[in-house]
Amino acid sequence: MSVAPRVGLFVTCLVDLFRPSVGFAAVKLLEDAGCTVEVPAAQTCCGQPAYNAGDRKDARGIAIGVLKAFEGYDYVVVPSGSCAGMIKVHFERLFSDDPVHAAAARDLAARTWELTSFLADVLKVAALPARHDGTVAYHDSCSSLREMGVRNQPRALLSQVTGLTLVEVPNGEACCGFGGTFAVKYGDISGEIVRKKADSVASTGATTLVAGDLGCLFNIAGKLKRDGSAIVVRHVAEILAGMTDDPPIGEAS
Amino acid sequence: MQPTSALFRDNVTKALLDTDLQTALSRVDKNFTARRTAAVTAMPEFEALRDDAVRIKDHVLAHLDLYLEKFEEIVRTNGGHVHWAKTPEDARRIVLDLCQAAGARTVTKGKSMIAEEIALNPYLEEHGITPVETDLGEYIIQLADEPPSHIIGPAIHKTKEQVSDLFAEHHRQYGKTQRLIEGVDLVAEAREILRPRYLAADVGITGANFLIAETGSSVIVTNEGNGDLTQQLPSTHIVIASLEKIVPTLEDASTLLRVLARSATGQQMSVYTTFSTGPKRTEDPDGPNAYHVVLLDNGRSALLGSEFQEILRCIRCGACFNHCPVYASIGGHAYGWVYSGPMGAVLTPAMIGIDQAHHLPSATPFCGRCEAVCPMRIPLPKMMRHWREQAFERKLDGVRQRWAIRAWAWLAKRPALYRRMTGLVVRYLAWRGRPLGRMDDLPFARGWTATRDFPAPQGRTFSARWAQSRKAGTP
Numbered sequence A: 001m002s003v004a005p006r007v008g009l010f011v012t013c014l015v016d017l018f019r020p021s022v023g024f025a026a027v028k029l030l031e032d033a034g035c036t037v038e039v040p041a042a043q044t045c046c047g048q049p050a051y052n053a054g055d056r057k058d059a060r061g062i063a064i065g066v067l068k069a070f071e072g073y074d075y076v077v078v079p080s081g082s083c084a085g086m087i088k089v090h091f092e093r094l095f096s097d098d099p100v101h102a103a104a105a106r107d108l109a110a111r112t113w114e115l116t117s118f119l120a121d122v123l124k125v126a127a128l129p130a131r132h133d134g135t136v137a138y139h140d141s142c143s144s145l146r147e148m149g150v151r152n153q154p155r156a157l158l159s160q161v162t163g164l165t166l167v168e169v170p171n172g173e174a175c176c177g178f179g180g181t182f183a184v185k186y187g188d189i190s191g192e193i194v195r196k197k198a199d200s201v202a203s204t205g206a207t208t209l210v211a212g213d214l215g216c217l218f219n220i221a222g223k224l225k226r227d228g229s230a231i232v233v234r235h236v237a238e239i240l241a242g243m244t245d246d247p248p249i250g251e252a253s
Numbered sequence B: 001m002q003p004t005s006a007l008f009r010d011n012v013t014k015a016l017l018d019t020d021l022q023t024a025l026s027r028v029d030k031n032f033t034a035r036r037t038a039a040v041t042a043m044p045e046f047e048a049l050r051d052d053a054v055r056i057k058d059h060v061l062a063h064l065d066l067y068l069e070k071f072e073e074i075v076r077t078n079g080g081h082v083h084w085a086k087t088p089e090d091a092r093r094i095v096l097d098l099c100q101a102a103g104a105r106t107v108t109k110g111k112s113m114i115a116e117e118i119a120l121n122p123y124l125e126e127h128g129i130t131p132v133e134t135d136l137g138e139y140i141i142q143l144a145d146e147p148p149s150h151i152i153g154p155a156i157h158k159t160k161e162q163v164s165d166l167f168a169e170h171h172r173q174y175g176k177t178q179r180l181i182e183g184v185d186l187v188a189e190a191r192e193i194l195r196p197r198y199l200a201a202d203v204g205i206t207g208a209n210f211l212i213a214e215t216g217s218s219v220i221v222t223n224e225g226n227g228d229l230t231q232q233l234p235s236t237h238i239v240i241a242s243l244e245k246i247v248p249t250l251e252d253a254s255t256l257l258r259v260l261a262r263s264a265t266g267q268q269m270s271v272y273t274t275f276s277t278g279p280k281r282t283e284d285p286d287g288p289n290a291y292h293v294v295l296l297d298n299g300r301s302a303l304l305g306s307e308f309q310e311i312l313r314c315i316r317c318g319a320c321f322n323h324c325p326v327y328a329s330i331g332g333h334a335y336g337w338v339y340s341g342p343m344g345a346v347l348t349p350a351m352i353g354i355d356q357a358h359h360l361p362s363a364t365p366f367c368g369r370c371e372a373v374c375p376m377r378i379p380l381p382k383m384m385r386h387w388r389e390q391a392f393e394r395k396l397d398g399v400r401q402r403w404a405i406r407a408w409a410w411l412a413k414r415p416a417l418y419r420r421m422t423g424l425v426v427r428y429l430a431w432r433g434r435p436l437g438r439m440d441d442l443p444f445a446r447g448w449t450a451t452r453d454f455p456a457p458q459g460r461t462f463s464a465r466w467a468q469s470r471k472a473g474t475p
């Protein structure tokens, strides 16, 4: 690309509050690939908690804030399939009876990408300089997989990392049981679902688990750590950017 | 069936502690999920077939009255009768009248979810008529006096050992004293006991997978052949079906049969596909003397034109159940009514009311796998969300949860305040989780921490660090 694409990074509330290192890893990956990255200060959350609770009015209010904050960027990149899916697929549905905002939502949707698919499909990143020695399992988050069509992109990027062996999680298309507030509201069901997922992950023999969604990662890491597992859990961006100095998810330095 | 959907939370607790249920549920993957995947992968045109199937049903739903009238007319021409039932009470009454007119003491039944929906068996029993379930799964749960837990595998919640116990207890009266262990032996014994009952039955009642308007036929698929015996041997055959089972032509039925079997059991076709077209004609060697079709509405016509219309495309294949992580964890009974799984989470509130059933569309992680495998491309999560919106409007959720969502949303609309507040909370949590990098108990999120740890935040928020780093001029 001749002119550096101007990317607005939607950090997501979980990354902002719980794991800033993912945000910095995303910035590094995007800048290394030639983008100009900005982080609009007016962003907060994509509105999923309200939307999924059936609180459409509040979800709209939050969505309008996102529409404004990300006006004018060439691309909006999100280190989460779930929040990207909210913006790309669901915002427009929120404004089914509000043509002005619906048009803005459509416009934003067309510019919005999940991080790994943006790197692979748009920026065509083909030679990452990162190194990671070990066996890595990639977990497909439901939104990435089924809403955003993200499957091969993170795997292709991980295969560029020197020293890394990628393994597949059996029954990988199954949900980890996170589901946002579902994990707290129906914690017993969610806990049973993540138990199965953690067992599947453990069965791969992987030393590291990565995914593109912090929600799933917190859920699976929480279960693995409760079980005393030594498997290290990280966001895929941290591995791709070679930024693994911070302790893994759910662990102390 | 008395709905217990309002007691969903208690039902879930019970289900999660039920080790037999958990053992039984662990077979779903092997028996259904894997087979469906194999069948679908082996058929490159499967996606196109799905599109055809959706088109057929959408067309039918747009002209439902037309095809129903046509069906009635042809059935009448063939010498059969069509009865219209608005409510479950109407349907029960009609079936009972027909049974009494036939002087029935025993009726054999093929598998029918509509019979469950109208709670037919207890009603017949109250009126001195003995219903005998002939589908093996239905037979098992009839012995156990339980409702089905899956639309195509009614006894999927039972382990082989439990079936063995049930047979030992109930077959003793037929002189069967040996406790059987092997699946084949159990099937053989059930068959031996059911055989004479087919012959003794005065009426046979079946459901219908499809009704065909151009021929006036009802179609059932089974893998055991029990449906054939149920509808051919007794002198009266009653079909109970819901309105949306209608399809225009034989050709359409065959398209739907192809997606149905693959989605349900991974078969190319079910072992038996049986078409019933009216009573026995003079030149027929066998068949019933009377043929009745009872068509149940029970709220379905009210869904036409609503945001729930697409659920009427459902062909009851069960694929959404078999790929649902919630169903796999709690089984069908926990949903508390006839229909469970993702399809039940959409349909049940329409039938028993969102006030009673609000947990069902709420208790899902929205993983979207149901929609991905549904042969009829029914947007199940989207419809669950419609229900959630209704539940939220009616304040059916817990007060605390509601308050938390609204408070979060209020804050999220005020970025500057949001930054300050969340910054404080995050620092507190980071301090609390410092020793291990995680917390094993969070008072406001015990639903989470009861079964897993909660990872601690890294410390300061991204926005705080970003603002600082950019100010300092370092990227």
Ligand code: SF4
Pocket: B263, B313, B314, B315, B316, B317, B318, B319, B320, B321, B343, B370, B373, B374, B375, B376, B377, B378
């Ligand atoms: S909703 Fe779809 S997947 Fe579920 S039973 Fe109906 S047709 Fe099958």
